[in-house]
Each structure stands twice: as structure tokens, then as C-alpha cells.
Amino acid sequence: MITITHYLIISALLFSIGIAVALTKKNAIMVLIGIELVFNAANINLVAFSRYDQTMLQGQVFALFIIVVAAAETAVALAIILKLYHHYRSTELDKINQLKG
Amino acid sequence: MYMNLETIVFYLFSAIIVISALLILFTRNVLYAAFLLIFTFLGVAAIYVFAGADFLAITQILVYVGGVLVLLIFGVMLSHRLAGEPVLSGQHNWFIALLLSAGIFVLLLQVILKGTFYFQQPNFNTGNIEPVNNSTIKLLGFQLMTNFVFPFELVAIILLVALIGAAFLARKQALNQG
Numbered sequence: 001m002i003t004i005t006h007y008l009i010i011s012a013l014l015f016s017i018g019i020a021v022a023l024t025k026k027n028a029i030m031v032l033i034g035i036e037l038v039f040n041a042a043n044i045n046l047v048a049f050s051r052y053d054q055t056m057l058q059g060q061v062f063a064l065f066i067i068v069v070a071a072a073e074t075a076v077a078l079a080i081i082l083k084l085y086h087h088y089r090s091t092e093l094d095k096i097n098q099l100k101g
Numbered sequence: 102m103y104m105n106l107e108t109i110v111f112y113l114f115s116a117i118i119v120i121s122a123l124l125i126l127f128t129r130n131v132l133y134a135a136f137l138l139i140f141t142f143l144g145v146a147a148i149y150v151f152a153g154a155d156f157l158a159i160t161q162i163l164v165y166v167g168g169v170l171v172l173l174i175f176g177v178m179l180s181h182r183l184a185g186e187p188v189l190s191g192q193h194n195w196f197i198a199l200l201l202s203a204g205i206f207v208l209l210l211q212v213i214l215k216g217t218f219y220f221q222q223p224n225f226n227t228g229n230i231e232p233v234n235n236s237t238i239k240l241l242g243f244q245l246m247t248n249f250v251f252p253f254e255l256v257a258i259i260l261l262v263a264l265i266g267a268a269f270l271a272r273k274q275a276l277n278q279g
Contacts, residue, residue, distance in 0.1 A: 002111050002151060008213045010115050010148065014141075016206035017122040023198035024126070027190030029176055033134055036169065037122055040145045043161075047152045057240050060154050061249050064241070067157075067164050068256050072263030074169045078176040079270035085180040092191055 007048030015041035028081045028091045032074065039070045111151055118144035131181075131188045135173050142166050156238045 018037030025031055043063045050059025081091055088096055121140035128134055142165040149158035181188045245253050 012209035016202040020198045020202035021126050024192050025190050030190045047154045051152045072260050075267040079267040082271045091180050
């Protein structure tokens with residue numbers, strides 16, 4: 001039987017792997033991928049708790065908003081990464097080390 | 102321990118999520134990571150189906166696999182010179198990152214395993230929800246148009262502003278400076 005604990009453990013695993021990806025990688029796109037993993041972990045939690053809220057579904061509505069905001073955030077972040085690539089000819093984050101380029 | 106089919110399939114999808122996420126962590130190739138992300142997103146969509154969120158699973162596939170992933174791959178393509186060699190990402194901070202994420206995981210696991218969750222409707226604790234009668238689409242649309250109409254409009258404006266801003270940021274530079 002699948003209980004709430006299963007969902008929460010999957011979500012915790014995905015969250016910590018996402019944190020590790022965002023911290024270890026130097027490429028800006030890889031950091032973005034790690035952040036997407038963290039978003040998905042948060043969404044699993046919300047959807048799992050929303051299963052016990054059959055009359056309001058507040059968790060699912062909130063997860064829907066998170067998906068929309070995550071898509072907008074990815075679009076803006078990739079635009080910034082492209083801009084940085086035009087400036088520095090690199091997307092490695094530790095080579096981007098000056099503010100007024 | 103008694104395992105029915107639902108539990109086995111749940112563990113299968115959980116294994117897909119965790120293994121592809123771990124492969125993302127240990128690969129250095131950015132394009133491999135972007136394609137492994139497909140498996141993670143599809144596994145998360147399957148988990149949504151298990152939690153009774155059918156509309157959200159479809160939205161996950163449409164928005165993440167169809168939108169975000171294509172954006173990411175376009176980002177990889179546009180920000181690297183593809184001259185035959187694979188797109189590799191540098192790595193650093195292994196010790197601190199693994200220590201931190203393992204610490205977060207142990208902390209979360211303690212909270213999850215030792216906490217007791219009380220729900221308002223305890224008859225749903227067993228998790229047997231009728232799959233046919235309980236499509237969430239109608240209720241979700243009703244909620245979006247009544248209780249959550251202000252955040253709905255706000256998120257629409259955020260999406261519009263973000264897309265215009267992204268197109269403005271990524272344009273060719275020569276317009277304003279000439």
C-alpha cells in the first residue's frame with residue numbers, strides 16, 4: 001500500500017540530488033537542471049498532500065502555479081545565459097567573475 | 102511483505118526517477134543530462150498519476166518535457182561551439198555538496214519517518230481512490246476560476262512579462278547601441 005511516506009521519501013531523495021547537482025556543476029545550464037529537480041521534488045510533496053484534500057485541491061492548484069512560474073524562470077534564465085555567453089564566450093560559472101564586463 | 106501490482110509499479114517509477122537523477126549528478130555531458138531529465142520528468146508525471154492528479158500529470162508532460170526541456174536543449178545548442186567534441190561541464194565542490202545534500206536528506210528522512218501526519222479525512226489514509234469518478238479537471242477548473250482567480254491572473258501576467266523579458270534579453274545587441 002502506498003502511503004504518504006513513500007511520496008515524501010521520493011521527494012526528499014529528488015530534492016537532495018537536485019541540491020547536489022546545483023552545487024557541484026560548473027556549467028550554468030547544469031545548475032538550472034539541478035534547480036528543476038528541486039522544483040519537481042517540491043511539487044511531488046504538494047500533490048501528495050493534496051490527495052487528502054479532495055474538496056479543495058489546494059495543493060494541486062499550488063503545484064500548477066509552481067509549474068508556470070518554473071517555466072517562466074527557465075526562459076528568463078536561459079536568456080541570461082545566452083547573454084553571458086555573448087559576453088564571456090563561456091557558460092562556466094567560475095569564469096564569469098566580473099560585474100562590469 | 103505483501104506487494105500488489107500498484108506498489109510494484111510505484112517502486113519502478115521511483116527507481117526511474119532516482120536513477121536518472123543520480124546519472125544527472127554523475128555525468129559530465131550537458132546534453133546527456135538534458136536527455137536524462139526526460140526520464141525524471143516522466144517519472145514524476147507517473148507519480149502524479151499515482152497521487153490522483155491526472156491533469157497535473159498531463160501538464161507536467163506538456164510543460165516540462167515539451168517546453169522546458171526543449172528550451173534547455175536550445176540553450177545548450179546556442180551557448181556552445183559544436184565542433185564535434187561533447188559539451189562537458191566542469192565539476193567542483195564534491196565533498197561539500199555531497200555532505201550538505203546527504204545531511205539535508207538525513208534530516209528530511211528523520212522528519213518524515215518520525216513525524217505523524219493527521220488528516221482531516223482519515224478515510225483517505227488507505228489511499229484507495231476511485232480512479233474513474235474522481236477526475237480532478239472539473240474541480241481544478243472550478244477552483245482556478247473562483248477561489249484562486251487572483252493568483253491565476255497574476256501568474257498569467259508573470260508569464261507574459263517573463264516571456265517578453267526573455268525575448269528582449271536574448272535579442273541581437275545592435276538595436277540600442279548603434
